[in-house]
Amino acid sequence: MPESMPDTTPYPLLRELSGELGWGLAMVRAVVLQAAHPQIAAALMDDSTFLTHPWRRLHNTMVSLQRLFDERSEVREREVARLNRMHARITGVGADGAGFTAMDPEARAWVHATLFESTVAMRRNSTRPLDWAAQQQLYAEFRLLLAAFGDDPAALPEQLPHFWPYYERMLSERLEHSAAVDSVLHRLLDTVPPPPLLRSQRSAWVAVRSIAGPIAAHITIASLPPTFRDRVRINSTVLSDVLMVGAYQGTGLAALCLPSVTSPWALADLLDAEDDQQPVAAVFGALLRGASALTSVVRTVRPNAAATATAATARPGREAAAWPAERFFTQVLDQTGDGTLGWPDLASLAREVACRLDLDAEPESAVYAAFHDWWQELSTALDADGDGVITMQQYVDGASTLPTPALVNLADVLFDATDSEHSGTISPEEYHRLLHTGFSHQLATTPDGDLTRAAFTTEFLHFMAGHRPDPAWEQLTADS
Structure with missing residues (x-):
């Protein structure tokens, strides 16, 4: 043949x-x-x-x-x-x-x-x-x-x-x-x-x-x-x-002279670096600080420009907040950045999980359904005025008494979706796939290197209920 x-x-x-x-x-x-x-x-x-x-x-x-x-x-x-x-x-x-x-x-x-x-x-x-x-x-x-x-x-x-x-x-x-x-x-x-x-x-x-x-x-x-x-x-x-003209001609010249270095694929691989303490990060950091120094004259002339830009990016609670529930709401739940929690925010989380795990139709549907069930659980408990969204104050006031059945089910669904080999545990490689968001990840595994379903669920519930920050799960929703 x-x-x-x-x-x-x-x-x-x-x-x-x-x-x-x-x-x-x-x-x-x-x-x-x-x-x-x-x-x-x-x-x-x-x-x-x-x-x-x-x-x-x-x-x-x-x-x-x-x-x-x-x-x-x-x-x-x-x-x-x-x-x-x-x-x-x-x-x-x-x-x-x-x-x-x-x-x-x-x-x-x-x-x-x-x-x-x-x-x-x-x-x-x-x-x-x-x-x-x-x-x-x-x-x-x-x-x-x-x-x-x-x-x-x-x-x-x-x-x-x-x-x-x-x-x-x-x-x-x-x-x-x-x-x-x-x-x-x-x-x-x-x-x-x-x-x-x-x-x-x-x-x-x-x-x-x-x-x-x-x-x-x-x-x-x-x-x-x-x-x-x-x-x-x-x-x-x-x-x-x-x-x-300068920008397009400059990129065109770069593509001709350094095609393997300046391609979007090569730059994406560079940005995909997982450790901001790497030598390459130090080099880019030095270049960035140099560029920052060059803007100092402009900022002196236009002092409000930099201040406005800084204020525009600083979402409330982006830095460590005194109230963990506020920080969790801002950094994790409010994916669209509009100050409220609605189904589009949790749908974004479901979409991100399905994308990074490259799920087939059936497990993908299970992930979306589990997130939607959790949204219904949250809205029933916290959306007192029935407007279809939950404000930060509504979440903060009720965070300590939230129900958890749908959240437990969500943990189970995510565990099954991540455990691609059906081994009953999540390996460091599988955990990496789940948490590797936009170019950075951080693992938090058990001492033997794997997470059991019970260990995974415990960490997930603590984090998603806003009880305590978790560096690994924060990578799921980072602004990378």
């Missing part, structure tokens, strides 16, 4: 271009354009952990892309199925009273359209434009990817020449200036926390970010299509244009 041929990725050009440093700029640009679509804007604002946990979101996105572009068809198909299940759960009612769903066909096609056009713009702005044949190939790959998700590829025009009129119509007629657009352009870029590798350099990070955040916003705005800027009334200045 002839040997079976190995699989090859059906997205070779897309995988190649997504490995360039400038693709990070293209991704931010695309997210702004996506956030202007009414369906996507509503979903982002209702499920806004991308603002409170950007590094975790980046890590998950990079892992997902690696799976989607994998040469093995079973890996690609498994990831597509996982993403479809995740998006099917993102539904709700927006601030305007209109319903939204992440499975909306037009919105899903628009995501692919913005990624394609932003990738083309990335190369054009970096003075290495794609020729017509490459653009056609890239467009065909995006339509193929859209079909792989089960969507009708006809949602995007079949031929590339017909794509551009469709794109202009979307920009000028369908998109809106939304709170989600402003959140990406300003709140996200101005308040992004330090990556895990640089957590020990928080003060230097805040100082640099007070300058770098507005610059990043200027670069993104200048790169947006003029039709879109006119539609949403966002102006680009001459300074913005200069900064944008």
Whole structure:
């Protein structure tokens, strides 16, 4: 019998271009354009952990892309199925009273359209434009990817020449200036926390970010299509244009000279470092402190800028609070950062667990159901006014008397999901998979290296009830 041929990725050009440093700029640009679509804007604002946990979101996105572009068809198909299940759960009612769903066909096609056009713009702005044949190939790959998700590829025009009129119509007629657009352009870029590798350099990070955040916003705005800027009334200045040209050409030069060092995949591996005391962390910390010193003159002239940036990132209770229940509420439960606890917060935790453990449909559903049962238990006990959310004060007042049956069941479900070998204990490797969030983890195992179900449940209950902080479980919900 002839040997079976190995699989090859059906997205070779897309995988190649997504490995360039400038693709990070293209991704931010695309997210702004996506956030202007009414369906996507509503979903982002209702499920806004991308603002409170950007590094975790980046890590998950990079892992997902690696799976989607994998040469093995079973890996690609498994990831597509996982993403479809995740998006099917993102539904709700927006601030305007209109319903939204992440499975909306037009919105899903628009995501692919913005990624394609932003990738083309990335190369054009970096003075290495794609020729017509490459653009056609890239467009065909995006339509193929859209079909792989089960969507009708006809949602995007079949031929590339017909794509551009469709794109202009979307920009000028369908998109809106939304709170989600402003959140990406300003709140996200101005308040992004330090990556895990640089957590020990928080003060230097805040100082640099007070300058770098507005610059990043200027670069993104200048790169947006003029039709879109006119539609949403966002102006680009001459300074913005200069900064944008420098940023794109700089990343293009870096991609040519140091492709293996500056690719998003290489940078993600660097940020994936688990110990902020490593030599590489010390080097980046020294560079960050140097950059911080350079901003001192600007901060002297504009003293309120750094103070505003610092205040914007400092969520109440982020540092050790005198009241453990307050600290637990802020750091663990309030995933969306809006000051209240609702189902979207616990759904975010369920989604994070399912993603990092790469669960199949059945155990994933069990995890979501267990978190939902706990939400019902919490809301029955604490949501006295019946408004569908729990405030910090409501939680603090009732934390000591909370019921626990649903929480015990959640511990059992998580143990079964993590114990992939069905050994009856969780090994350090399995525990690592559960706790490795966004680029950092911290193990807290029993002396023999494994956790029994009873030991796992005890630690989990103490932490999730807010009785005491636990470094390991805090990694589950860190702002990495």
